[in-house]
Amino acid sequence: YVESSYPARSSGRNRHRSSNLLPRPFSVFRGYLFIMKQPLLEQETSSSSEATGTKSLFTDAGWFSIITFSWMGPLLDLGRKKPLDLHDVPSLDDSDSVHGVLPNFKAKIVSNSATGQFTDATAVKLAKAIVLTTWKPILVTAVYALLSSVASYVGPYLIEYFVDYLNKSSRSSREGYLLALTFVVAQLIEGLSTRHLQFRSKQVGVRARSSLVAAIYQKGLALSSQSRQSNSSGEMINVVSLDAECVGDFSRSMHDLWRLPVQIVLAMLLLYSTLGFCPAFAALLATALTIGGNKPLGRMEQNYQEKMMSAKDVRMRAMSEILQSMRILKLQGWEMIFLSKIIELRKVEMNWLKKNVYTSAMLLSIFFSAPAFVAMVTFGVCVLMGIPLETGKVLCALATFRQLQTPIHGLPDAYSMIIQTKVSLDRICSFLCLEEL
Structure with a gap:
């Protein structure tokens, strides 16, 4: 991104002038700003279920499932079969995030x-x-x-x-x-x-x-x-x-x-x-x-x-x-x-x-x-x-x-x-x- 932020190269006197329009330190700084705006995770974390594509198991669970903690069953069963990835873990409800x-x-x-x-x-x-x-x-x-x-x-x-x-x-x-x-x-x-x-x-x-x-x-x-x-x-x-x-x-x-x-x-x-x-x-x-x-x-x-x-x-x-x-x-x-x-x-x-x-x-x-x-x-x-x-x-x-x-x-x-x-x-x-x- 830093290289792409440089202005287009030109010949002659205009080449030197155009290269001074955007100095290298400023280009690097712009590159850092662009990187900092990217989320650390692949999925957006600003919203809960709509962003990750998975619903909150605890929020959507029924009363019997909540009493017996059986809403954790699918996640525990999946963790028994393979190592859990980020997309396997259900998202939090908005009230818990x-x-x-x-x-x-x-x-x-x-x-x-x-x-x-x-x-x-x-x-x-x-x-x-x-x-x-x-x-x-x-x-x-x-x-x-x-x-x-x-x-x-x-x-x-x-x-x-x-x-x-x-x-x-x-x-x-x-x-x-x-x-x-x-x-x-x-x-x-x-x-x-x-x-x-x-x-x-x-x-x-x-x-x-x-x-x-x-x-x-x-x-x-x-x-x-x-x-x-x-x-x-x-x-x-x-x-x-x-x-x-x-x-x-x-x-x-x-x-x-x-x-x-x-x-x-x-x-x-x-x-x-x-x-x-x-x-x-x-x-x-x-x-x-x-x-x-x-x-x-x-x-x-x-x-x-x-x-x-x-x-x-x-x-x-x-x-x-x-x-x-x-x-x-x-x-x-x-x-x-x-x-x-x-x-x-x-x-x-x-x-x-x-x-x-x-x-x-x-x-x-x-x-x-x-x-x-x-x-x-x-x-x-x-x-x-x-x-x-x-x-x-x-x-x-x-x-x-x-x-x-x-x-x-x-x-x-x-x-x-x-x-x-x-x-x-x-x-x-x-x-x-x-x-x-």
């Missing part, structure tokens, strides 16, 4: 902004824009989370009835079949709702991450010279690869803020119906004591997370400057001097990373030992109050404590994800608020 999500995301931010730009974006406004952009799948995942939480306690609730049924001298077959059928249906609902909760939550995370990455990229193209001097390309890479991904991963824990307390309430109600008020209240106090005792560790983890991300930015800025000035470093023989500087910055980053990991390990160790502590307190109160511990009640309580492990173990992860997401949102907002051209 960045071309469909980004305009809505930017419109939500602009509507909440006083200036109509990203320059006054805050973490609250950014989170609100993400929620308003993906509110439909968030609502669907909330229903799945509620179904999964309720169905998970049906099994422990039925254990006492199973034991009473087996201890009866005269058993009714109808009652036994009904108990078994109820247990199987509850487990089936729990399994399907949990799988769909994970799938839909990942879908929300992909939409949020795609919107943030596209917005950050467009912002990076419009930065002023002063903003580019104060923020290196390494910091922009950190914002895209770490912070945007952290916000997208928060979708897995977005319902834990209300789901985990609901599970704790269901466990306390089950213990109240099985052991009585005092043991259930003792179990609640033990659970609250375990959860409330980790607030200082949570604050320490937030502080270490912020320090670690700041140290990472400093190291990436130094790495970018060294790579850009590598010719000068080689000429002057300064490789080892600047290598020692990078090692020192890496040691600072590793120091904050170790403190963050150790704090997280302490949180996890406390919460893993919490169910045994709750069981010990509950059964101790039963022994002190003279409450008979029958076989059915003990088995039901143990099953409840086992189900109670899920909210107790999930609380440190959810709290940690909230802290990391807040830090990432603040960093993204600080980048989006930079001065533009």
Whole structure:
């Protein structure tokens, strides 16, 4: 294309004049512009199904296919027979592609902004824009989370009835079949709702991450010279690869803020119906004591997370400057001097990373030992109050404590994800608020 962009050769004096009309550097630049306008893939990505010629399997699937995930069957069967090519993979729906999500995301931010730009974006406004952009799948995942939480306690609730049924001298077959059928249906609902909760939550995370990455990229193209001097390309890479991904991963824990307390309430109600008020209240106090005792560790983890991300930015800025000035470093023989500087910055980053990991390990160790502590307190109160511990009640309580492990173990992860997401949102907002051209 560069050769074809030259003007036609002519003879004599006009040949020299015509060749100066389009210098070679400008021709090369025009050639690069032409190449950059070509899509990276053979198929257009601006629209979804019409561009690629294939429809979105998930969008066109029926309700039974969606419930059982059988809409993935043809693709998996084709992948079993041969390596998948680009044209074999179905296209995304417009609501799942960045071309469909980004305009809505930017419109939500602009509507909440006083200036109509990203320059006054805050973490609250950014989170609100993400929620308003993906509110439909968030609502669907909330229903799945509620179904999964309720169905998970049906099994422990039925254990006492199973034991009473087996201890009866005269058993009714109808009652036994009904108990078994109820247990199987509850487990089936729990399994399907949990799988769909994970799938839909990942879908929300992909939409949020795609919107943030596209917005950050467009912002990076419009930065002023002063903003580019104060923020290196390494910091922009950190914002895209770490912070945007952290916000997208928060979708897995977005319902834990209300789901985990609901599970704790269901466990306390089950213990109240099985052991009585005092043991259930003792179990609640033990659970609250375990959860409330980790607030200082949570604050320490937030502080270490912020320090670690700041140290990472400093190291990436130094790495970018060294790579850009590598010719000068080689000429002057300064490789080892600047290598020692990078090692020192890496040691600072590793120091904050170790403190963050150790704090997280302490949180996890406390919460893993919490169910045994709750069981010990509950059964101790039963022994002190003279409450008979029958076989059915003990088995039901143990099953409840086992189900109670899920909210107790999930609380440190959810709290940690909230802290990391807040830090990432603040960093993204600080980048989006930079001065533009």
